[in-house]
Amino acid sequence: MSQPSPLDRHSVRQHVRHLRRALTSEQQEQAADRLAEHAVNFAPLASAEHVALFLSVDGELNTRPLIARLWQQKKQLYLPVLHPFASGHLLFLRFTPDTPLALNKLRIPEPPLDIRQMITLDRLDVMMVPLVAFDATGQRLGMGGGFYDRTLQNWRQHGFLPVGLAHDCQQVDRLPAAEWDVPLPAVLTPSRLWQWE
Template identity: 30%
Template sequence: MDKKALRKSLLQARQSIAPEIWQAKSSQLCDHLRSSALFTQAQTVLAYFSIRQEPDLSLLFPASKTWGFPRCVGKRLTWHVWSPDGSLALQAGAYGIPEPCPDSPILEPDQVDLMLVPAIACDTGGYRLGYGGGFYDRLLASPVWAEKITIGIVFDSAYLSIVPEDAWDQPLTAVCTEKGLFFSEQRL
């Protein structure tokens, strides 16, 4: 199956999950992240605001961390500090995704310990199927981001043995689902 067909099929399946099951799976996934040394040792974590029934990471946000969220600026992502206390405002971004306002403090790569990466699917090799814009692949191909610890976030039904991959796709360090945290075969 090609990326476009797989993306459509997996998005339909994810969006058909009943809200109470979606929240329970999201909670289990957050529990696995919370108990991971990758998360507990990180001081600055990049995350995302859930759309289209992506796993909801909001249960993690009270953790005493510095949180960074992306803004789409042209064809790239910039990362800004966001605080769960509401002191830094959000706005709807170019794709309708909540993002920090442009005047929010910027996070530079050397400040970041961990990146939680949204995906439609991930595979055991650490490759992800995203929404098709290439934002994360371009970011992770950059030398200043390439060595960052990255965890793909998907429900277990979207953790596949293999996803179609292109030459520009960048593997992740690990994948987290409601069933656990799995290190990528690329990183073993």
């Protein structure tokens, strides 16, 4: 596979992040509610017991309405935490309504690193994955840290289903893919479910 030029990736990131941040608060609210409504009917999520999610930043689709519904359904939820010494890697920690959150060095709220609250990837059923852009083949572009490419490297062996979460405006025709990019098998947007396998 030829290496995509970094400029392509950079300009797609800038363009889509701009679109996302331009959504009004009313559009954001409606998008998050619609997504939560149909996400809970998505079979793999409906039957899941252990679900990893993320807290939204930078105009990302707000995951809070979905989180509230999943808690109501008594599902066990987990959030990513920056690995304390394996740079670029994530750990997943239990998230309950009582979990205190603190900003990490990327200014994203995360639970305290208490090893007793950690889940291994083998025990997860579904992982909701943030993204900046996705294309019609399931290729994913993130914020540029490669965190989820590392986390998703062996997702089939771990046995959980990665599901991208995005606004409809985050879809692009074709993304440049690097050899380390892990494509998604599913993406949920407020208007539809995309599935590739």
